Amino acid sequence: MFRNQYDTDVTTWSPAGRLHQVEYAMEAVKQGSAAIGLRSRTHVVLATVNKASSELSAHQKKLFKIDDHIGIAMAGLTADGRVLSRYMRSECINHNFVYESPFPVGRLVVQVADKAQVCTQRSWKRPYGVGLLVAGLDETGPHLYQNCPSGNYSEFMAFAIGSRSQAAKTYLERKFESFMDCSKEELVRHALHAVKESLQEEDLSSANCGVAIVGIGEPFVILDPKTLQAYIESLEGGKDDQQVKVEAEEERPAAIIERQGTAGGGGVGVGAEGEGPTDMET
């Protein structure tokens, strides 16, 4: 889109009834590397394309755990995304302290959207330059939402944002009807296929993508590189579901005796810790 005389201030309408600054903010999201989300009846999977700015640097962190039952993937200005994730974490912790229950995802998404809207109506602020895919669980099951810099939000079965997300969206549109009944492993494979579409020429590896899963009875966890690599190899048909499951189990540290089940059925932070964080990831 081209510059015009109505795009200096976020508080200036154009004659066509548009707020150009807000639209430019959404452009920033489109420039960021892709983030993909999809859900089934029991799980939500988030996947990101991890682009390092140079060969010498590590990639940006785009997957964030917000609480045991909520996580986000972001595309755009990751610094803005970090600020929003700090806000979301704080809200979840405070809600948990007062009500001893998990923050309803839908309400959190609305609060973030309202926060974003404020920045579209103050002359001394600028809109957030990040789009979020929020994956979470509530009493009605798993949900996937998108948050926009404009303050809009909507719920999705599957979605992709960021650069070359159209390729991923096309894949998702083709396949989404089968997602509802997918197992966790099948869902992750669909997500990785979608990431592959966004990567186009490059080969998929645990170095250039990230995956996170949240599900009924399973707290939000970002997959460690080893488990991720096993999933990637299973895409080519090299391994089957059982093999992937076994490798995922081996990654977890020795089961804590008398805890509620090894699949991470609770306990503060156990799930995240157990997947062996790399130095850049939660």
Place this chain on the structure above:
Amino acid sequence: MSMVFAPQLAEAAPTSHAGASWSPYDNNGGTCVAIAGGDYCVIAADTRMSTGFSILTRDHSKIHQITEKCVLASSGFQADIRALQKNLDARHQIYQHQHSKQMSCPAMAQLLSNTLYYKRFFPYYAFNVLGGLDTEGKGCVYTYDAVGSYERSGYSSQGSGQTLIMPVLDNQLKSASPLVLPPRESSTPLTESEAVDLIKDTFASAAERDIYTGDGVEIVIINKNGIRRETMPLKRD
């Protein structure tokens, strides 16, 4: 806390009346004990919750797990204790978000001290014993007063049965003077099962004479394999 303003009468003399006024605190009684070993830590507390001379419940846990390797046992005013536990849990969640790992036991010990001192002028009525494994995997026990003064030691007890139990632990566990040669470890030389047996004996003894200690004892054992729980009934009188 609310301020109460009373109208002053012209000829009012300062009144003094014998009689209890409202207190924001209550003592729910109970005793907590912890023993640290070379590669384990045992934390125990009785399960009786009382008020005055009445028992509120025989089955209330005073032990709270904060991190994977760190457990807090507190006796005193259970409402304050619950608030303190929730506070520490929230702080631990924040730490995990920021550092991508769990807090170590020594770090939690410092946090607990700071949290208690933060309310120096309206304290948490909680007598705490923090137990777990330190960063090297050795057992550690930290003992606190109500406003956060703390110390790492090999063993400790707090609560209504403290004065009955501590001398017994001193007798069994106290290390010789640091001037003795050859030098000895500061944590106890007992094995894990010996420590658990000692705990059971001390609680059984304390329950005999301390009216606020009894009903049952909950014992938590932390070692490199994880956390394990045992319970043992105590006298219910």
